[in-house]
Amino acid sequence: MERYDQLYSLYADFDTGTLRAYQDFVDLFPPVDSRVALGYWEQASRRLRGDKEEISAVFAEGETLAELAAHATREQAFAALDLYATYERGVNVLVLDVDETLRSAGQTDNEIPRETLHFLTEFHEAGVPIVICTGQTIENVKGFLIQGLGNELVHSGNVSVVYEAGTGVFTPGHGPDTKRLLYEDLDDAVTDVFDAVRSSILPDAPETIRRGCHLQGNEFNVTLKPNHETGSDEAAAVIDEATVYVLDLLAEAVPRADVEHTRAYYAAADPEIERVLDDEGASVDPAAVEVPDDVATVLDRIDVAYYEADAAEIASRELNKVAGVEAALDVLGVDDPFALVMGDSKSDLRVMEWIAETDAGIAAAPEHASGRVLDHVREADGLVFDAGAADDVLRTAFALNRLAEQARDQ
Structure with a gap:
């Protein structure tokens, strides 16, 4: 059965909406000291396992499809399959703007939503480096990253911060390359x-x-x-x-x-x-x-x-976000990047244009991004998301990577 046919069958024959709800509950359940709440979490975990096993038993590639259904909507899964058909590879680095991209002052109280933070953690655990690319100062960025993602992840050696739109690069855990002052x-x-x-x-x-x-x-x-x-x-x-x-x-x-x-x-x-x-x-x-x-x-x-x-x-x-990202990738050891670039402004557009010119990734933008950014993204792969909903595109990239892994294993 062709992959497109499998996806049609998966989302038509199974209650994938409930499956995703269980997955989100299990992933995002806050740690609380309550036996009743823990009981609900354990019940959801059992139901999640059972539903995934049911899908795995039906399809030859059931384990991958179960993960797709648990993390991505039908539209996101088909978008991921279209991306794989076009590029035949998964994302191996995330390049992410912060303000009005990962977080939106008008929608999320200027905090990165928990769903977005969780998917960043998922990518990190899968070995995908994360490059935060922002116009903010390094101290501002370090503070909310540690608060949102945790000190261990930020200092894992697989996270880099391009700050002040490319004047410096901070990559904890890399010795003399931890901080590069490009303006020098x-x-x-x-x-x-x-x-x-x-x-x-x-x-x-x-x-x-x-x-x-x-x-x-x-x-x-x-x-x-x-x-x-x-x-x-x-x-x-x-x-x-x-x-x-x-x-x-x-x-x-x-x-x-x-x-x-x-x-x-x-x-x-x-x-x-x-x-x-x-x-x-x-x-x-x-x-x-x-x-x-x-x-x-x-x-x-x-x-x-x-x-x-x-x-x-x-x-x-000479010190724009492209120069900063190139320096960050050098420190992180990403020699053949295929990046997911997410941003909303003219400085992010330069990175998007760079990956397009070098066939080095895909671009996504929030619906309120500048007109030129939206034009570029829509003409490329159409990955436009609602304000405060960066996790929508991260779910698509998650599905893309599962499809790419499955193809490599065959």
Whole structure:
């Protein structure tokens, strides 16, 4: 029987919804000191074993199908089979953004849901390395990872953190390679600009920005964050103003640059920045401004990132998430990656495009991701998930890996 026929039969002939409910209950049951609660858990465990054994007895590949039914919906299982038919391999590394990807402030109280944490643990136990790829500082990331996944897992040697969108990589348990400061390899032409911007960004800021923003505690990147709630109208207003201010600071920091140069350069590169400049009464026609070659050479190496109602940032183009992920994979010893990349922003899109160009994985995004990210994901494999439901895609990847393992064993 062909695999597609087996899946049709599995989900048509068995109560897979109840099976998944038992599996989730057994996996996610919190440790409590209650004989009654423990009794319910033991009862669910027995029922789960029995239902899996029933499936295993019917199909030649029953053990694998039982695991698929217990962890994935019909749609997720068929999506996994489609992915296997396309790529003929499973995922051997996870590359995961955090904010608005693994966790969603609007849906999960800004915590990573237990279902998502559990599947990360499942992948870890199966020997799949995890790369957390974020714009946050290393201290912020370490804190919630240890709290959510546990100190033992985070320090297992199979977890790496690409922080500040690629300026550094932290991989506990790897001796001298535990922390790589990628920004140390930049030359003075770039670092001098960052030093100048960093030293003046708040002292020289207009009062509205000084009162409405704070500097994220980065090692290298310069990131203005709103003091207002992320996503609010107040945050949107101050970040729009801060974005124009950051562009003008760059004009002061880059030799021979002026305000029109930096505004025109980044307006031409990013339609969102062009829109902000228009809204703030600072518009410039990029086609009418000739940026000197020596100024453009420096700006080519500096990224200005605008995140609506969330952040205004300058970063090195040479130290993006792709560079960080490559460094993390090198430390982890992943020589032939086939990654599941999950993210929502422009910085994540670069990683998605990189794996697409190198045939090194698949991409997934939440439904509220930026338009360009959603376009890329939908044109690739269509792995779009609801806010706060990253486990939906992890279940699909779990099923993909079970199918790949089964094929290898035949």
